[in-house]
Amino acid sequence: MALALRTMRDDDLPQVLAIEQAGSPAPWSPRIFHDCLREGHHCRVVEVDGGVAAFTIYSLVAGELHLFNIAVAPAQRRRGLARQMLTQVLNEAAASGCRAAWLEVRASNEAAITLYEQLGFIQVGVRKAYYPAYAGREDALQFSLEPLPVVESPAP
Ligand SMILES: CC(C)(COP(=O)(O)OP(=O)(O)OC[C@H]1O[C@@H](n2cnc3c(N)ncnc32)[C@H](O)[C@@H]1OP(=O)(O)O)[C@@H](O)C(=O)NCCC(=O)NCCS
Secondary structure, rough: OOOOOOOOHHHHHHHHHHHHHOOEEEEEEHHHHHHHHHOOOOEEEEOOOOOEEEEEEEEHHHHEEEEEEEEHHHHOOOOOOOHHHHHHHHHHHHOOOOOEEEEEEEEEOHHHHHHHOOOEEEEEEEEEEEEOOOOOOEEEEEEEOOOOOOOOOOOO
């Protein structure tokens, strides 16, 4: 069954922040999430058993998808949630005419890198010492996917 992605609401933010804080060495502040909602970025959540289990934030601008953030609650990981979320987002982007997707990821984030490579992303660059890390700073790896997967037309 297709995963139900819905638009993030202000009242989701406490759960979204808990997921963010569990998943990043330098978590986004509440202010950044508020700004994303106010600026009209695509902010989506997935619910499991009535609670927010995962979220993603991205933009679709000038024919490109930019993935800003994606995270899954620790208890819900390795169940395919992130892969299904991203697949839906890529399909939405392709259907809206986007030609390419871009993202950045910490060099140490093996889980996310494996996920992106599984979906066909390839590494196209490095930003040296881009992210704050637990100790010092860490490189950002830049990944892209182009062209986006072709979306199957629904049966007539
Ligand atoms: C990265 C993250 C979003 C993956 O979410 P998830 O729902 O657990 O991922 P999925 O179950 O959809 O996994 C899809 C594939 O990604 C890879 N993967 C996911 N977690 C992995 C891990 N811990 N180690 C190695 N590969 C992993 C696997 O190839 C997996 O496929 P498989 O289960 O068939 O082997 C999750 O670990 C997370 O929230 N991490 C903290 C936040 C973060 O790092 N976000 C990315 C910022 S760029």
